[in-house]
Amino acid sequence: MSNPQENSNLELNDGAKIAVLGGGPAGSFFSIFALKLAKQIGKNIDLTIYENRSFSAEGPSSCNMCAGVISESLVQMLAIEGICLKPPIVQRAIDTYCFQTIDGDVFLNSPSKQKGIATVYRGGGPVSQATTDADKGPESKRKSFDDFLLDCAEKEGAKIENVRIENIKLKNGRPVLFSKKGELPEVDLVVGACGINTKTIKAFEELGTGYTSPSTIKAYQSEIHIGEENVSALFGNAVFVYLINQPGVKFAAITPKGSYVTISMLGKDVTKQTVMDFLNHPIVKNKFPDSWNITESFCRCIPKINVGAARRPFADRIVMIGDTCSARLYKDGIGSAYLTAKAAANTAILYGIGKEDFLKRYYPTCKRIDRDNFFGKIMFAFTGIINHTPILREALLNTSRYEQKNPELGYRCSTILWDMFTGNEQYTDIFLRAFNLKLFVRILVNIFNAIFIRFMKLWR
């Protein structure tokens, strides 16, 4: 490892070359912001994105495999940046979250009173199962979110190479990339935006810079075709979150998109059978059309999701962004990609590309996400307790219902649930907001109510 004193001189000069490995949101965001900023300060940058997949084809091989929900906060930040999300990228605009428990449900409306959350396809969409002509039309118009961002990066001046990077080596302190055809031209900076579900991440780990990829767990995503009319009639503009105490399942949600619904499940050893059991659960089955039978074959994937922090996600001339570095716990992975990509782009263009530059200017953003996840873990552990405790579950449900009926009292409990499950706010903010006397009293009253009702039932 070279001397940090020397590294302070590592800067991107006019004509510098940047290689971005991965054309997902993190790679595209980095490219957009780096090229924009370079233009603003009159610097000419030669940036190439290496992505061997096409995000316009159907099925998991062309998809970046996530629930595809863009939080309201990110939708707004992107709009401020000039990246406006519209159909056919947006598959459904969301303004409501429904929390469904065994004891009933509560519908929470967006505090901003607008359709602010976007559901999108990360690839070209599920393997097509359109059955009617009405469904075939709109589906053919869908555009992948990742493809759209890649187009934005290309418009800013990024070159896109359909090449897989097989290996990375350091030669005289400079990273050198290798494809199947051999060594690629020398670059000044390598940006690791390959995600944690690709083999390229291994090449970074074997580079000898001390980089270790974050710890992961597996999620299960399935796309189920029920037809656009059914999606509109049964799910509308709402995401359904299920806290139904299914064994081994931490979290389950149904997200409407076009003529499909995406089922996202998180837990220990979630398999296709767990999804089938979920769909066969009376509360879930009740949500689907009576005539609808669960098909044996549906588009599904089991991606790894980041639940920890990477070690040393930067070195001289190398920076890791997106979920190869830090991501928000269970939620808003695209939002984390945006934050890390932007911080890395600002550092590289305005300050330098040495280890010390990234440590001082980029790493605080990653640390902030990691610190926030600590509070996220506490909040999700608490949600788990609520999910397994009928009295607490009922009390929380009734508190939220009461707030929805009496808006003049303020949406303390509802906004906590909203922000937590939509990924709209930082977990630290939500955690601090939970320590509120009025909220505590409201929940306590509902706990006593639930106990009293149970006691009366027993008495009779």
Add this chain to the structure above:
Amino acid sequence: MRDNEDSLGKDYKDGDTIFEENSIGKEMYIILSGNTEIIKKRGGVETTLATLEEGDFFGEMSLFDNSPRSATVKALGDVKLLEINQKNFLKKISRDPSLAFRMFEKMSLRIRTSDEKILNYIVEIKGLIDDHQVFI
């Protein structure tokens, strides 16, 4: 039906007033689709100052100076707007000040355009005064 279900933000119809001059507002707006016009009323006469299009924003001045709206904004045709409230906006800027770069860029452009217009008016008025003096 689908067109509304997959469109973000709030919908406004042609001629709808988004906000009135001198009203109090704590929101800024970004145009997701369509056009809006910025109108100023003086002595009963309405003057269109500018027409904004997709990707443009307005209402941001009140977020920074807490003053009443400086002009009226109306929808020109069907418009979809994304509304951002002051608290959320300031939170975002405090976390990432570079988020304001594009806003500064747009605001600088507006000041340049206004400067150019003012200069043109001054030249025009000077010309009229000179003509008037020659005539006298």
